[in-house]
Amino acid sequence: MIRLEKVVKEFGGPLARLRGERVRALDGVTLHVPPGAAVGLVGPNGAGKSTIIRLLLGYLSPTAGGVQVGGMLPRDYAERRGVAYVPDRVALPPVWTVRGALQAFAALGEVERPADRIERVTRKLGLTELAGRRVAALSKGNLQRLAIAQALLGDRKVMVMDEGTDGLDPEWVARVREMLAEWRRADPERVLIYASHDLDEVERVADQAIILSEGKVREVVDLRGGGGPRPAYRLEVEGADCARRVAEAFPGALPVAGAAHAFRVEAGGARDLTRRLGTLIGAGAIVRAVTPEAGTLRERYQHGLARRTQGAARIAAALDAVGEGAVSVDAAEPEEGA
Known part of the structure; x- marks a missing residue:
């Protein structure tokens, strides 16, 4: 198209x-x-x-x-x-x-x-x-x-x-x-x-x-990653026996260390997340917050820009040194995709 x-x-x-x-x-x-x-x-x-x-x-x-x-x-x-x-x-x-x-x-x-x-x-x-x-x-x-x-x-x-x-x-x-x-x-x-x-x-x-x-x-x-990791979320709930109810709605849910009634859960996308939350609420749990984890895009974006910034800084330092007659370098561009 x-x-x-x-x-x-x-x-x-x-x-x-x-x-x-x-x-x-x-x-x-x-x-x-x-x-x-x-x-x-x-x-x-x-x-x-x-x-x-x-x-x-x-x-x-x-x-x-x-x-x-x-x-x-x-x-x-x-x-x-x-x-x-x-x-x-x-x-x-x-x-x-x-x-x-x-x-x-x-x-x-x-x-x-x-x-x-x-x-x-x-x-x-x-x-x-x-x-x-x-x-x-x-x-x-x-x-x-x-x-x-x-x-x-x-x-x-x-x-x-x-x-x-x-x-x-x-x-x-x-x-x-x-x-x-x-x-x-x-x-x-x-x-x-x-x-x-x-x-x-x-x-x-x-x-x-x-x-x-x-x-x-x-x-x-x-971002849809056929076969890749499913989107993960931090889920905070209230209510009696909430751990069991979360585990039933989100198999594989893991408690978040140091946080009461908070769990790391996975879902197959927005519709699957909505369906599972509906099951959880229907079972009597009170959902306080659902927050997506820092996803693949954010991690790769920040990592890629950090690498380019570091590469540019190294080149600038090398060129400064050349100007002072200290060293001689080949200042190549950071590799493509960095």
Whole structure:
């Protein structure tokens, strides 16, 4: 569905090139996203996430390499098929109302049965009572929900979210997560591109995570890991005989050392976790908290950046030493994937 082949993107004109001031935002990025996949883009500021998104939307063209969406150039695909997009910054005319904004987006996107669609998304995103409110009067969270509502208006096969849950409270983050899962289930060929600094949320939403740094793909992390470890959680409960009840709902549960009524449990995903928690609550236990362990993505992301930071520091120290005439070294780049 989405293909990037050795994509380079530089910013700056001919004069900047002559002065050596051009900025290389992407440096040989190759990505293949098949139909039905949900891919997270993660990395520090300036890693290239937003540049990839703008290329996929057709706002930018690559300096070198190729970008295709559905076998077409991104701009052609967006014009013919449409792309659902939730930007990192929501900018709308402040005098528009919530309903007026959705009507405008429905018209621009040539959405069929717009009145029905608008009614459905306003109800789903909890915007019904705010339909007549002006954009200028919306809180950050309500404005973000409006952005998500407009993305769900059309029947699209590609959705791009850039910090799409920024500003939402935990309850709405969880509800949007379920909406995304529902959106994907409605069409097995739909593709979700989810860029975020929230690694735990990426791990819940995406099938794979692309770790970017300095415009390069450093690692691809499989978050569904066929045959890999199941997601683990810290579960805190109350109630009589809670250890037995936890063990019945979560076979293999282990007590957390030094914490009363806390257990380490595993589940096969969000639906399996919900089912097991339902069994536990039905047995009379009171669930105080469920917290995911630091997952594979967070561990590998932090480890990878730490290695690159250490490598850069060693290179800088070596170059300083060369400048002082102390030693002579070959300052190689840190190995790819570090």
